[in-house]
Amino acid sequence: MSLDLPGPQAVRKLQPGRLVIASHNPGKVREIRALLGPYGVEPVSAAELDLPEPEETGTTFVANAELKARQAADLSGLPALADDSGLCVEALGGDPGIFSARWAGENKDFAEAMRRVHAALEAAGPDAPRDAHFICALALAWPDGHVEWFEGRVDGTLVWPPRGDKGFGYDPMFQMEGMGRTFGEIDPDNKHGISHRAKAFEQLVKAVF
Known part of the structure; x- marks a missing residue:
């Protein structure tokens, strides 16, 4: 699934202070706080500020990240700073994709979301490939309307049953290429260095700090 990032834009540096x-x-907030820790910003979540959750009406990860950041x-x-990320399964035509959170329902039950993915793969047949990738799009917006965009991706395969109780979302069923463990089985500090979100943050850090 393509992110269809906007064209090049003038990069603006992010100054120390609240973000x-x-x-x-x-x-997600915990992961982003950890990734931002070394850079002199003071992260505060939208929930802490009682900001409403916008309806995610975009058709790409970057579009949804931008509307949340704006x-x-x-x-x-x-x-x-907003992140829109999701699991894209090749045999399911890229689903759940931008609807990854919605597959978990109103109660954000990702155990149920993982069962839905597994059931869809089973319905696709025994030879359906288990290839999948995680995508993360980051949008950094300022009150004057300026926005920067960044992206990251990791490829892997899906396992069943899920393994591990670390991470969040679909992590326990995703095994990254070259690894023998799922994202749900590895220490969060290790995940912060290799995940799709980490790769997007590498681009952000190079650009704005």
């Missing part, structure tokens, strides 16, 4: 993490997902920057008057 809104435009997410209500505690696991809303948080507009409402808070602070720079805001």
Whole structure:
């Protein structure tokens, strides 16, 4: 699934100070806080500021990341960073993709979401490939409307049953290429160095710090 990133734009540096993490997902907020730790910013989540969750009406990861970042920057008057990420399964035509969170339902039950992915693969037949990838798109927005975009991707395969109780989301069923363990089995500090989110943050760090 292509991110269809916008064309080149002038890079703006991010100054030390408060930065809104435009997410209500505690696991995602924890990962982003850890990744931002060394760079002199003071992360504050959208939930802590009582900012509403926007309807994700974009058709790509980057579009959804941008609308979340823009809303948080507009409402808070602070720079805001939003992540839109998901699991794309080759045999399912890229699903759940941008709907990854919605496959978990209103209660954000990712155990159920993983069962749905597994059931869809089973329905696709015994020879359906288990290839999948995670994509992360980051959008960094300022209150004046300036936005920067970054992306990361990791490829792997899906396992069943899920393994491990670390990470969040679909991590326990995703095994990255070259690894013998799922994202749910590895230490979060290790994941922070190799994940799709880490790869997107590498681009962000090079550009804005």
